[in-house]
Amino acid sequence: MLKIESLSAAYGQRQVLHEVSLQVGSGEVVALIGPNGAGKSTLIRAISGVIPVTGGQVRTNGDDFASLSPMQRARYLAVVPQVSSLPPAFTVWETVLLGRTPYLNFLGQISQRDEELARRALERADALNLAERRVGELSGGEQQRVLLARALCQSTPILLLDEPTAHLDLQYQVSLLDLVRQLAKDDRLAVLIAMHDLNLAARCADRVALLVEGQIKALGSPQQVLLPDLISQAYGWPVQVVPHPFQDGPLVLPDRNPPHQDLE
């Protein structure tokens, strides 16, 4: 269970998050949507403690994250970053084992149990066959699965994903998100995914949070949030929302015509 309570953050003088409050329950997938620059990545970074917050709290089961050391925090919360410039000479196996860091002593000694957990994480992320390969040789989709495996290897109750499908082809986008959803249900993980594809969000998330200019504008089921007015206004482009032809939930389609003046 992840509780975000009126979290604010700033880059220098510029306020990027304004009192964001959001809860993600165990076994729940929440998609964080919003236009570029709305603060999706910033929220992920603020929750994971890599940028300082100017107000508010992040908690789980009563523990305030701000009072925890990076190592303690990494036992509660794992982050799947966007695939970008991974050190290519590392093997997949070495990379995934790094997920055990919060449980290692200062020598970084790996126990048999750590290896067993790394193997399981690779298996669950459907990447066991890649174990011997070097990260630099992998496709974007494979690298993303490796990063997912590394996060799973951290054995945390909370999982944050920052635009995990940003650079992936269609089949990888869908399979990765289905995988994450399955993991959330099987292992009762609290999952927060920042993403920009609204229809993928509708497909994979139990609830959707719409973030605009650092504030939560709407929060609820995909049907409740993916409304034409809300989305048109948030993204500054008129959209139509129709029932999805073959699965539950809405389908968002951008209009052909440019935005009217009153939408801006």
Add this chain to the structure above:
Amino acid sequence: MRRPYLWTLLFLALAVLLSLAIGSVWIPPQDLWGILKGALLKRLPAQLETFAFIVWKIRLPRTLLIALTGAALGGSGTAYQGLFRNPLADPYLIGVASGAGLGAVIAMSIKWPYSFWGLMAIPLAAFVAALLTVLIVYALARVGNSVPTTNLILAGVAFSSFATSLTSFLMLRSTGEVRRALGWLLGGASQSGWLAVLSLLPYLILGLGILVFSGHALNLLQFGDEQAQQMGLNVSRAKSIVLLAASLATAAAVAFSGIIGFIGLIVPHILRLWWGADYRRLLPLSILGGAGALLVMDVFARVVLAPQEIPVGIVTALTGAPFFLWVLRRAKNQGYW
């Protein structure tokens, strides 16, 4: 090639043997063995006495000093590369060695007594200067959170020439003692002897000891500060510790053996090609390999113009600079690190 430690140790052992055997007089390996046996049994055959004197008083301390220097440069080079996430970081190229040299010469120009404590003060001054250098070069080269290769090398080279000029100026102005520093600065072990070895040792044990245990942290840092922290590393603390330890090792090496370039670049690079990028293994291997590599170059420096010796820094630069250019081209073409 499996068994990285075995091969690296074999190489080091061979290098030590060469360094003891080769010089103005050739001491055959069986005589070296006889000298060692004689020392252990306290009974030295009379015909080996001259050789024994040469080995104990001259060759062994020099060999140890060179080996320790190489170990320091190999280890700190690897650490800087991991810290800056840049395969071309080398104590010499990023200016730390010249900075440390300047610090050492400042300390010498104040006073340079050839005593244990006098010798201990020079590395300390070198250490402070090395640390300042690394911070200045890093601040100059940094763009956001990354340190691009070109910026790092340019800032390093610029600062390096500044420090070197200042060093030359100090040496020209001074008389007597500090002139001895000229040979030293070019990387000759002009201060050989057991005293130098003993004075160098505490700095190295501390610096390299810390580095050996920093492998896991450096592995995490290869993924960037944010990911490293999200995986549970206290990033700023880990970086400061590695920076201090690497600069301490470099400073100690420079203070006793002068400015020797490229060892910290060549050794980790080759080891990485063979045995991968895992810093938990790469660091100890680079320390051992650095010792061996510098010994081999020192042997070469002794024999190439025999009976005259050339400073080993010249040999490492002559072999290292082309190697550096090759790596630079390769890194540009592949972006593999």
